[in-house]
Amino acid sequence: MSELRKSNTDHSYFITLTIAGWIDVFTRARYCDILVENLKYCQQERSLDVFAYVIMPSHMHIVARSLKADLNFILKDFKTVTAKSIIKMIDTEAGESRREWLLHMFKYFAMHRKQNKHYLFWQKTNHPIELRTAAVIDQKIDCIHNNPVGAGLVVSPECWYYGSANENSPIEVLQT
Numbered sequence: 001m002s003e004l005r006k007s008n009t010d011h012s013y014f015i016t017l018t019i020a021g022w023i024d025v026f027t028r029a030r031y032c033d034i035l036v037e038n039l040k041y042c043q044q045e046r047s048l049d050v051f052a053y054v055i056m057p058s059h060m061h062i063v064a065r066s067l068k069a070d071l072n073f074i075l076k077d078f079k080t081v082t083a084k085s086i087i088k089m090i091d092t093e094a095g096e097s098r099r100e101w102l103l104h105m106f107k108y109f110a111m112h113r114k115q116n117k118h119y120l121f122w123q124k125t126n127h128p129i130e131l132r133t134a135a136v137i138d139q140k141i142d143c144i145h146n147n148p149v150g151a152g153l154v155v156s157p158e159c160w161y162y163g164s165a166n167e168n169s170p171i172e173v174l175q176t
Contacts, residue, residue, distance in 0.1 A: 012051060012065040012176075014129040014140040017079065020109035020120045023102065024057035025086065030093075032162050034085045035060060036170045038078055043171075046074045050173050052141040054148060055162035061144045063137060063176075075126050083121035137176050 019025050026032050032055050039062075042048040047068035054061050066074055090102050106119035113120055131137045145157040145165035157165035164173045 010065065010067055012049075012063055012131045012137055013071065014131055014143075015062050015064060015075065016059055016127045017062075017075070018059040018123045018127075020123055021105055022058040023105055025102070026055050026060075026162070027057050028096075030089060031086050033170075034082055034089070036162070038082050038085075039171055042074055042078055046077075048074055050164075050171065051137070051176050052144045052164045052173055053171060054144045054160065054164070056147055056151065056153075061147060063131065063140055063144065071128075079122045083119070087119050087121055134176065141176065 026035070035055055039048075039050065039053070043050060047066050048071075049065050049067070051063040051065075052061075053063070065071065087103070087106065090096050090099055096102070103119070106121055110118060110120035129140070131140060141164075145163060148154045148160035148163060149157055154160045157163065158167070160166055161169065163169060164171065
């Protein structure tokens with residue numbers, strides 16, 4: 001990954017994690033819950049400060065920072081753990097009507113990647129954007145909260161369960 005695409009300061013970053021091929025995986029709560037569980041782990045054990053987040057069907061946005069650990073390594077580990085867990089769940093649990101298609105697509109996206117022998121779940125880059133001012137942070141948080149509204153999934157940001165605009169969200173976020 002080029003230095004341009006790395007998050008290597010103590011500032012907050014707007015980060016987008018995208019499924020390979022923009023496949024809608026997070027339409028099932030069980031897959032979203034894996035992200036939630038692992039994001040909570042990163043908050044508690046890896047010193048990840050999360051200020052806003054949203055899990056959309058094919059991607060996830062977060063505003064986050066880490067003052068004690070390298071954010072790049074936290075994100076790399078998060079993506080590795082969640083990809084393995086979700087692919088295993090797709091492959092082994094009953095009730096996934098798209099199993100063959102999903103696994104075929106993740107194999108297809110891994111074909112020309114040396115690092116991924118079997119499946120490519122997440123796109124490689126996180127598209128980190130360094131946020132240096134409170135105004136920019138607020139703008140990105142507003143963008144995150146309104147993402148489900150703009151996609152036509154809900155009429156109000158507070159209605160989207162897997163997002164920090166919802167007061168019952170499963171992830172606690174810090175105030176900016």
